[in-house]
Amino acid sequence: MKKSIQKQASNNSKAKASKLRIIAGEWRSRQLPIPDVQGLRPTPDKVRETLFNWINYSIPGAVCGDFFCGSGALGLEALSRGAKHVSFVDNSRVVIQQMTDNLATLKAENADVTAQNAAIFLDSATPTPLDIVFLDPPFRKGWLAQIIPLLEKGWLTDDALIYIEMEKEAALPVLPVHWSLIKEKVAGQLVYRLFEISK
Numbered sequence: 001m002k003k004s005i006q007k008q009a010s011n012n013s014k015a016k017a018s019k020l021r022i023i024a025g026e027w028r029s030r031q032l033p034i035p036d037v038q039g040l041r042p043t044p045d046k047v048r049e050t051l052f053n054w055i056n057y058s059i060p061g062a063v064c065g066d067f068f069c070g071s072g073a074l075g076l077e078a079l080s081r082g083a084k085h086v087s088f089v090d091n092s093r094v095v096i097q098q099m100t101d102n103l104a105t106l107k108a109e110n111a112d113v114t115a116q117n118a119a120i121f122l123d124s125a126t127p128t129p130l131d132i133v134f135l136d137p138p139f140r141k142g143w144l145a146q147i148i149p150l151l152e153k154g155w156l157t158d159d160a161l162i163y164i165e166m167e168k169e170a171a172l173p174v175l176p177v178h179w180s181l182i183k184e185k186v187a188g189q190l191v192y193r194l195f196e197i198s199k
Contacts, residue, residue: 020071020102023049025080027106034071035098042071043136043165047187052077054183054194055132055161059083062131065155067118067147072099074134074163075111085110087128091117119146127154136165145173152176162195 019031020042034042043051051074052059060082066075067089075086088099088111096115103111114121118137133151137143144166151162162179166172168191175195183194 020073020076021045022077022080023052025077025082027076027080030080030106032076032102032105033098035092035094037070037092037094040070040092040095042073044187047165047185047190047192048073048077050185051163051192051194052081055163056081058132058161063128064132064134065089065130066134067122068135068137068143069099070095070136072102074136076102076106078132078134079106079108079111083110083132085112087111087130088113089116089118089121091115119143119150122147122150122153122155129157129160130155131157131160133160133162135163139167140170148173148175156197158197160197162197163192164195165190165192167191 018034018036020034022028022030023045034040059078062078062083064075064078064083064086066072066086069075069088069090072088075088079086090096093115096113099113103113133156135144135147137147144164168186168189178198179195180198181193182196185192
């Protein structure tokens with residue numbers, strides 16, 4: 001009986017830790033559940049804060065894509081700060097269910113959620129030009145080399161911003177010549193960068 005109680009307490013503690021906190025905007029300080037999915041690593045608060053300081057003036061009215069959305073931390077933060085619409089895409093049905101529940105909790109109607117591999121989605125869906133794209137794919141899987149060329153097929157506005165989060169030791173794939181690196185920072189084992197399209 002004692003073991004069972006200890007295990008339950010441990011599970012409760014883990015559940016409490018698995019929360020996403022929205023930093024600023026309409027839903028400032030709201031906490032939302034994060035799905036328990038192996039390998040899911042929400043963007044750390046400090047990194048998110050830096051990113052949104054970089055792009056804060058571009059968010060109001062922006063149409064955004066959060067691919068490999070995981071906890072949805074980036075797209076939800078954008079919505080909270082006034083983005084016009086966010087498309088969340090992830091291939092985990094557990095992630096997508098939690099994402100759908102969190103949007104319902106927030107009464108957010110300016111978002112859509114798709115359970116699909118991001119590469120298949122970008123290759124098969126009718127492109128909607130995006131002002132801001134968030135890319136935080138699973139590490140060491142080579143996703144960026146697949147995704148970046150697909151974004152070029154009508155998914156980006158002429159002055160779009162693209163945020164890429166990746167493992168520090170990995171090399172970036174070859175980028176289109178009109179992608180300009182405007183911000184870059186290292187945090188622990190990850191590096192995050194912001195690119196701007198200049199066509």
